Amino acid sequence: EAExxxxxxxxITEKSQAVAFWCxxxxxxxxxxxxxxxxxxxxxxxVQFQDESVVDDSQLPKDRFSAERLKGVDSxxxxxPAELGDSAMYLCxxxxxxxxxxxxxxxxxxxxxx
Amino acid sequence: xxxxEQNSEALNIQEGKTATLTCNYTNYSPAYLQWxxxxxxxxxxxxxxxxxxxxxxRKERLKVTFDTTLKQSLxxxxxxxxxxxxxxxxxLPGYSSxxxxxFGSGTRxxxxx
Numbered sequence: 345e346a347e348x349x350x351x352x353x354x355x356i357t358e359k360s361q362a363v364a365f366w367c368x369x370x371x372x373x374x375x376x377x378x379x380x381x382x383x384x385x386x387x388x389x390x391v392q393f394q395d396e397s398v399v400d401d402s403q404l405p406k407d408r409f410s411a412e413r414l415k416g417v418d419s420x421x422x423x424x425p426a427e428l429g430d431s432a433m434y435l436c437x438x439x440x441x442x443x444x445x446x447x448x449x450x451x452x453x454x455x456x457x458x
Numbered sequence: 459x460x461x462x463e464q465n466s467e468a469l470n471i472q473e474g475k476t477a478t479l480t481c482n483y484t485n486y487s488p489a490y491l492q493w494x495x496x497x498x499x500x501x502x503x504x505x506x507x508x509x510x511x512x513x514x515x516r517k518e519r520l521k522v523t524f525d526t527t528l529k530q531s532l533x534x535x536x537x538x539x540x541x542x543x544x545x546x547x548x549x550l551p552g553y554s555s556x557x558x559x560x561f562g563s564g565t566r567x568x569x570x571x
Contacts, residue, residue: 387502388561389560392557400555435502437501447504451500
């Protein structure tokens with residue numbers, strides 16, 4: 345069964361350093377999402393892509409976060425510089441071009457900023 | 459903006475009983491509502507989607523109801539098993555975009571043998 349791939353699974357970094365996360369959605373899924381989830385809360389959308397275009401990045405802290413999906417397939421989320429408050433789970437999800445609205449999530453990247 | 463409320467306290471029930479989780483929402487009328495399961499340290503897994511014109515939907519031991527008048531969805535697991543222990547998230551489409559979903563904070567369910 346096809347799955348969303350994410351790497352790394354865990355990342356520890358010092359504050360003020362740069363960090364990057366990678367996501368490979370299910371093949372053929374045109375819509376890709378990046379979420380941040382703080383322990384005890386639900387996932388919060390950071391950015392939504394349709395193919396290579398950003399559809400919604402209203403909740404992305406653009407002074408330090410950036411996201412790209414250059415060829416409309418895999419995607420990278422970057423934080424520079426990282427802050428202590430960025431410690432969280434970063435989840436990637438994808439959705440088919442046509443069909444229902446369910447989203448398929450990857451295993452996530454657990455970020456710890458020290 | 460839309461607001462989603464789920465019981466923040468964990469729900470503990472005996473194996474074999476029916477677990478019922480609640481999702482309440484305010485400020486708009488969503489076209490659909492979804493439920494996801496999330497295990498510790500893992501990404502959410504889609505379980506069920508129910509549309510506004512559906513009152514009830516079932517999948518194996520799972521049942522979801524959607525009351526658009528009360529602005530509430532109930533999620534039931536019948537004949538619960540310890541393997542059903544997880545956090546269950548309610549999700550609704552964004553006010554301005556049906557392809558964007560907003561998650562509740564989830565309810566942690568524990569099934570004791």
